[in-house]
Amino acid sequence: MRVSSRFAALSAFVLSAGPWAAGSDLGRALDTLSGERVLDHIKVLASDAFEGRGPGTPGEQKTVAYLVDQFRAAGLKPGNPDGTYLQDVPLVGFQATKTAGSIRFGDAHGKEIPLRSSAEWVGVSRRFRAETKVEGSDVVFVGHGVVAPDYGWDDYKGVDVRGKTVVMLINDPAVPDPADPSMLDPAKFGGKAMTYYGRWTYKYEIASEKGAAACLIVHEAGPAGYPWPVVVGSWGRENFDLPAPDDNAARVGVEAWIALDTAKAICSAAGRDFGALQAAARRPDFRPIALGAKADFAISNAVREIDSKNVVARLEGSDPALRGEHVVYTAHWDHLGRDPALPGDQIFNGAADNASGTAALLEIAHAHGELPKAPRRSILFLAVTAEEKGLLGAKYYAEHPLYPLSTTLADINMDVINLWGRTRDIVSVGLGNTTLDDTLAAVAATQGRTIGGDPEPEKGSFYRSDHFEFAKQGVPALNAKAGIDYVGKPEGYGRARRDEYTQKDYHKPSDEVKPDWDLAGAVEDMRLLMSVGHDVAQGTGQPEWKPGSEFKARREAMLKGQGARP
Ligand SMILES: [Zn+2]
Numbered sequence: 001m002r003v004s005s006r007f008a009a010l011s012a013f014v015l016s017a018g019p020w021a022a023g024s025d026l027g028r029a030l031d032t033l034s035g036e037r038v039l040d041h042i043k044v045l046a047s048d049a050f051e052g053r054g055p056g057t058p059g060e061q062k063t064v065a066y067l068v069d070q071f072r073a074a075g076l077k078p079g080n081p082d083g084t085y086l087q088d089v090p091l092v093g094f095q096a097t098k099t100a101g102s103i104r105f106g107d108a109h110g111k112e113i114p115l116r117s118s119a120e121w122v123g124v125s126r127r128f129r130a131e132t133k134v135e136g137s138d139v140v141f142v143g144h145g146v147v148a149p150d151y152g153w154d155d156y157k158g159v160d161v162r163g164k165t166v167v168m169l170i171n172d173p174a175v176p177d178p179a180d181p182s183m184l185d186p187a188k189f190g191g192k193a194m195t196y197y198g199r200w201t202y203k204y205e206i207a208s209e210k211g212a213a214a215c216l217i218v219h220e221a222g223p224a225g226y227p228w229p230v231v232v233g234s235w236g237r238e239n240f241d242l243p244a245p246d247d248n249a250a251r252v253g254v255e256a257w258i259a260l261d262t263a264k265a266i267c268s269a270a271g272r273d274f275g276a277l278q279a280a281a282r283r284p285d286f287r288p289i290a291l292g293a294k295a296d297f298a299i300s301n302a303v304r305e306i307d308s309k310n311v312v313a314r315l316e317g318s319d320p321a322l323r324g325e326h327v328v329y330t331a332h333w334d335h336l337g338r339d340p341a342l343p344g345d346q347i348f349n350g351a352a353d354n355a356s357g358t359a360a361l362l363e364i365a366h367a368h369g370e371l372p373k374a375p376r377r378s379i380l381f382l383a384v385t386a387e388e389k390g391l392l393g394a395k396y397y398a399e400h401p402l403y404p405l406s407t408t409l410a411d412i413n414m415d416v417i418n419l420w421g422r423t424r425d426i427v428s429v430g431l432g433n434t435t436l437d438d439t440l441a442a443v444a445a446t447q448g449r450t451i452g453g454d455p456e457p458e459k460g461s462f463y464r465s466d467h468f469e470f471a472k473q474g475v476p477a478l479n480a481k482a483g484i485d486y487v488g489k490p491e492g493y494g495r496a497r498r499d500e501y502t503q504k505d506y507h508k509p510s511d512e513v514k515p516d517w518d519l520a521g522a523v524e525d526m527r528l529l530m531s532v533g534h535d536v537a538q539g540t541g542q543p544e545w546k547p548g549s550e551f552k553a554r555r556e557a558m559l560k561g562q563g564a565r566p
Contacts, residue, residue, distance in 0.1 A: 039513075046512060078313065092128055092241050096299050213252065329382065356414075410476050411477040422524060447528070474551055
């Protein structure tokens with residue numbers, strides 16, 4: 001982390017009248033931040049009575065009512081200019097009621113790889129219609145399915161895939177570094193870090209643009225960042241999208257994942273070696289490879305419209321000239337609901353993900369209510385819906401902001417907080433993207449703590465939570481996560497706990513409140529995030545994207561008044 005002049009200026013500010021001075025207004029408000037209250041909120045939100053907080057379910061009604069009550073009790077005003085704490089978010093729910101697919105080789109007597117059970121594949125159609133069929137579509141392997149002019153990369157090489165079934169690898173190409181082939185080339189797709197080109201959202205988008213009939217992503221646990229059951233858990237159930245004028249008729253008809261074994265079976269039936277295809281896909285001269293097979297798919301959809309809600313509260317700024325400008329805190333209130341098809345525990349309680357972040361949002365809101373005088377700019381507390389369905393509540397807000405994004409100075413997002421005790425560090429996912437990191441580092445230093453980058457950049461976490469929708473539109477965004485260097489614990493403890501969570505509890509019914517949780521670290525993290533927001537709300541400068549950030553141009557265009565929409 002570069003020590004900037006801003007760092008020095010802020011440190012001086014901190015030591016004199018600033019955030020940490022004992023007895024200052026902010027200092028007193030920070031002292032009210034309570035781990036017990038956070039845990040109490042988590043216990044309510046993650047209780048079985050809230051049914052896993054699925055959008056459009058009775059669990060949503062309970063969650064929304066609870067959040068509104070808590071914001072009101074904290075003394076915060078309705079965040080919607082219409083005088084309510086709610087923003088309506090229209091969603092379309094679609095569930096594949098019947099999915100069938102097969103990959104055929106040769107004539108009618110040739111080999112066939114059926115796609116039936118969820119051990120083999122999961123597929124959906126995002127077209128809002130009862131039935132989508134694909135018949136006799138040529139199957140083409142397109143590497144990672146990436147078209148990235150910024151990296152001089154094009155996996156399609158102009159090959160016409162209209163009406164075809166494209167098969168591709170997850171993540172972005174792992175290009176060896178020419179200087180040291182044992183390492184990844186840092187100049188290609190962020191080296192080890194996953195760029196947006198590696199995300200499944202991108203892959204279905206580009207396949208749609210190319211006019212493909214079906215898109216199959218090969219699942220691999222490492223490059224995807226999560227194991228196969230997570231894919232099945234999310235995709236095998238009802239999915240959601242924002243309404244589209246054409247009912248998504250222009251989308252690729254079938255959006256599917258295939259298990260690694262299925263991919264290998266398809267390859268061997270095609271007389272190809274999967275490892276050889278992977279190796280070919282790492283080369284910039286890769287060209288699409290026809291697999292000599294035809295694909296058939298039939299997907300029946302049950303489609304319904306759902307009214308969901310973002311919940312939003314506001315602390316109006318004390319400076320009449322600046323109160324039209326906002327700092328936004330976000331956390332997604334939703335989780336995966338319940339699945340009646342599951343044996344045993346059917347409720348995805350989502351205690352860590354993201355009852356914990358929502359609870360922290362409520363607690364930071366509560367502490368703002370303790371300030372005798374509001375900061376100069378306004379603060380917005382936004383609990384968004386349908387993050388688990390593709391960041392939809394945040395996307396809807398960013399496309400329909402209640403206050404202009406050009407005067408929204410920052411989004412500070414919380415998605416799964418530190419539940420395992422105090423740390424000497426805090427993680428900023430996407431470290432170095434914005435000047436908010438400098439502020440975070442400066443305030444962390446006053447706690448004797450440091451900030452670090454994402455310990456798992458290969459998972460592409462910056463693109464996987466709500467702040468990304470703000471970033472996409474240009475708003476400087478900070479997504480802080482638990483540090484990994486735990487106080488009083490052996491080395492490796494943080495990573496071990498995180499890996500255990502990913503393996504055992506992430507997006508599973510077992511993500512419940514655990515008896516050994518320790519919110520002491522979360523309290524310190526909340527102090528940091530509240531202080532960073534306060535600095536922005538009080539300060540004279542605006543947070544900025546740093547040079548080299550993929551979002552900088554968007555912000556500059558927005559501030560020049562060239563519009564906030566893509
Ligand atoms: Zn989450």
